Amino acid sequence: MMSEIPYIAVVALIGIGLYIVMFKRNLIKLAMGITLIETGANLFLITLAYRSGDRLSAPVMTSQIMGGGAPAYSLPTPHALTLTSIVIGVATTALLLAFFMQLYKKFKVSSVDEMRRLRG
Amino acid sequence: MSFYDDLIANAPALIVAIPLLFAFATPLVSKINKGLRNVWAFLAVLLSGALMYVLAWEIFKDGGDLASVYVFGGDNAEVFNVLENVRITFYVDGMAAFMGLIMATVAFGAIIYSFSFVKKYSGQDKYYTLLLLMLAANFGMVFTGDLFNLFVWFEVSSVAICGLIAFRTNRGESFEGAAKYLIYSTIAGLLLLFAIGLLYGEYGHLNIKYLSSAIGAGGSMLMIDRIALGILVTVFALKAGAVPMHMATPDGYSEAPAPITAMMVTASQAGLYAMFRSTFTLYGGNIQNAVEQLDLLHAAGYLLVILGVLSMFVGVTLALVQKDIKRLMAYHAISQTGYMLLGVGVGLAVYAQGGNNDFAEFGRTAMAGGIFHIFNHALYKGLLFLTAGAIIYKAGTRDLNKMGGLGRDMKMTALFFIIGALAIAGVPPANGFASKFLIYESVFRFNPVIGAVAMLVSLLTLASFVKVFYSAFMGPKNPDMKVGEVPKTMLIGMAVLAGMILVFSFLPSLVLSEIVDPAVTALAGPGPAIDFNLTLFSGQGGWNALVFLVVFIVMFILGYLLRLVLGNKGTTPKNEGAKPYLFGNPTEIGGVPIVVSGSNVYWGFIRALKRYYRPMEKMHSGLINEYVFWFMGTIGLVMLALMVLI
DSSP, X not given: OGGGHHHHHHHHHHHHHHHHHHXXXXXXXHHHHHXXXXXXXXXXXXXXXXXXXXXXXXXXXXXXXXTTSSEEEEOHHHHHXXXXXXXXXXXXXXXXXXXXXXXXXXXXXXXXXXXXXXXX | OOHHHHHHHHHHHXXXXXXXXXXXXXXXXXXXXXXXXXXXXXXXXXXXXXXXXXXXXXXXXXXXXXXXXXXTTXXXXXXXXXXXXXXOEEEEOHHHHHHHHHHHHHHHHHHHHHHHHTTTSSOHHHHHHHHHHHHHHHHHHHHBOBHHHHHHHHHHHHHHHHHHHTTXXXXXXXXXXXXXXXXXXXXXXXXXXXXXXXHHHHHSOOBHHHHHHHXXXXXXXXXXXXXXXXXXXXXXXXXXXXXXXXXXXXXXXXXXXXXXXXXXXXXXXXXXXXXXXXXXXXXTTTTTTOHHHHHXXXXXXXXXXXXXXXXXXXXXXXXXXXXXXXXXXXXXXXXXXXXXXXXXXXXXXXXXXXXXXXXXXXXXXXXXXXXXXXXXXXXXXXXXXXXXXXXHHHHXXXXXXXXXXXXXXXXXXXXXXHHHHHHHTTOTTXXXXXXXXXXXXXXXXXXXXXXXXXXXXXXXXXXXXXHHHHHHTSSSOOTTSOOSOOOHHHHHHHHHXXXXXXXXXXXHHHHIIIIIHHHHHHHHOOOSOOOXXXXXXXXXXXXXXXXXXXXXXXXXXXXXXXXXXXXXXXXXXXXXXXXXXXXXXXXXXXXXXXXXXXXXXXXXXXXXXXXXXXXXXXXXXXXXXXXXXXXXXXXXXXXXXXXXXX
């Protein structure tokens, strides 16, 4: 049960993030929603890394007792993936916020309802 | 090992590394000299493009079943066969090399065109930096041998593209288009990462080759496999711009500078590539073993067909009502993507059917048609976006109603436009017809109704390009417009693509046998050998462009003789032909003539279909929330179809 809590958190984070992006109209909230989805995806990767058993497909880093007494270990690959993904996330969030800032400067747009010059 | 062998062995890494390195050095070079910066950026595209051509030559030279594997941090692939699974690899087979060739060609035309096109803007350093970054991301996305780097290149491509969409900072709309495109592609990218996490958690590897041997090895498909496939297919369909996840695509395409739009076409096609990779290679690697896997792929094939038909039809009908020239062309890009999805989807559906000869009879031809269409589409759509850029450059407006008479001054641009328009509409003997011919004939065997829809869409495509030609190039000269032809480098950029269209219009079988067939082989395994022949065979019939050329020349001479005999009377306002034809309605009411604006020549057709167009207008509301909702709804439906219905 304890080991499933991270997965529940992943689902909650991605779900809340998607809800915000689909139903909230404020642009800053939109950016927050995207960041939440990103956090959920990153947490998912990190959770995948920590496991027990003998599936030694990559070098083992830690040795701690987890669950049923089998040695637990942490795969390095998901950590590398998460780091990369965080860096990418920073870039996209910064770019998105920059666009929102410029939109506010140009048209005083702060809501999705006003950001619909391009349509049809 | 000679220098040439070394070069070939390291080419996959170099093709990506050169634009990356040059991209980050561009701002520095720009500090020295602005002219040097242009040469520098051109050199990057030229070098990596030339290497791409050399590598493709090596891969395609002996029938095309070779693949170039580059293992980062390893001496060579054979020695580290086991470790290859945990390393970062580039895997360039027939399909990847095919995509790489297209990207290199379009980028070459686009960068030459850029020199004059962006001259009047500030921030050109960033423009060239991002252009090269986008090129590197495009190459990386098709070369990568592991799923995680697919995600990385996907995101690099999105960031570079969005930066370029917002390049014209004086237009507020460009920020809006960029923001929408970025929100869409970021959410897609994160869901892609989630799907990759699912596969990694199950199989403990990211290498596509390893995963393809592991998925379905137990004889059944796990729920995780189905969910992951659903996400992968939908996300890549979004990147490719398939309906109903297309809404941000026209915004991005129409706001980006024209050469970037031409390159964005190839970036979208990288999404298509990733979709075909994930269905054929990732999930189809073990295809002989499991019945469940066949069913899953069969269903995925039908999904691609549905997405394809929707994209074709919705794209072209919406293009018909546009009055912004670039937005119109962007909807056509969506519509043409439908053809590729349709062709390869039919291929996948019958490939995974098993137990009959459908794949050999028409499935392979459909796939070849779809993949061939990728090649043709990149050339003619790239050319059309460049001509649209030239029109906007000279006319100063993107509104079809405000422009007119440009053909009098821009003769070359008009010629290039005609070449591109004939190709996109699939009018023989242009190259677009060759690939559409393969699609029509094979899809007709699959389902006659879909084959008929594909032809109808071509007709509507022609109709809307007639509209553009009519409102932009024909008519009296507008005194407000700047006169004269566009600068030389823009013409050269367009001529590169137009020349390739002309050459391959008359040698479609050369492309089919030399590069398309190896690409199909890379996805679906070897088939019967296709030899070079001047006539293109679809299995049902043949098509020879040269015959049509002769017919056209004869007709032209006849028409010219007729003109000599009858004399050139021209059209005067007195002639009956000079009056507007309004579907039989009166042309004036109470002495006031009715004027139909250039963008609205099909008003009768559109009014008759208002029951269709009203909900379409509501669907494209401009609200990014609703767009994301459509995306989520599609993912949900696709997953439902893959999990429950089969």
